[in-house]
Amino acid sequence: MKVHHQLAIEAPPHVIYQALTDPELIGEWWDKQTVRHTGNGVVLEHDPGPEHGVVQMRVVLDIRDQWVEWECISQHPPTSPASAWTGTHLIFEITEAETPVTRVLRAYPGFDTTRLCTLNFFQTDYDERSEFLGFNNFAWAHVLQQLKRFCEE
Template sequence: MEYGSIERELYVDAPPQVVFDVLTDPEYIREWWSAETDFEASPGRPGTLTWTNESSGVRKSVPFTVVESDPPRTLSFRWTHDEGETAAAGNSLLVTFDLTPEGEGTTLRFRETGYRERGWEAAVLEAHYNDHRQGWDFYLPRMAATAKRVAGAR
């Protein structure tokens, strides 16, 4: 397996602006990604995503930096699991969401890259890649469901 990037494409039954809002509004992020955050979707702006393990109460925070924000077309950010570091090229993964109108909804193209650039040994690379692959396969459909619900409420 390559372990170079994770790519997904899915149809979201909501217009691009709603999908963009669901990707950037802390209230919606909490709903679909189960993470606490507060950030401005502007290039160069830092943020933090914080997950709380329900059973242990342990909190895990990861820093991210917005790379591109072109509502309602594109959102990209870099994130790292290295606490105390600013997410930048070379120490982070790059996540990109491209949104294209399709009928009444949106085609979302997702890509996460940068695994090989991290310089991890093979076993660590494989573990991170598989963890993120499984995570995105779980969270992207939840994001689509949240966007559909929000579109129906507007």
């Protein structure tokens, strides 16, 4: 199963891409990141608190202004929503092409869609039986709104 969110962001692709790849900027819209260089590549880490443990995401793919993909490689206590993340991939796809969200927004009179990019976010390989599915899905909606606001400022 995958979690999917699609949102329109009034910012050019390079601004969104920077916000997703610069650890300091990620800290502005999500959580402060620490970068580790490992034998398996770059790993981003943040600590949401002792009850969750450190979240570690290995950078899997990074295509300038188009695609950012992380794999969650950390283990978490079963009582933590992050326990359902292990082995999932977090994918951020940036496009200027027409998408359902830009078609819908174009229908609003006076709305300028020429400055819009679409961000498709996916969290793949998510266990749909997880008791945290609803919580994590809602939390991603909140975090992605913070990313949108950050990119548009």
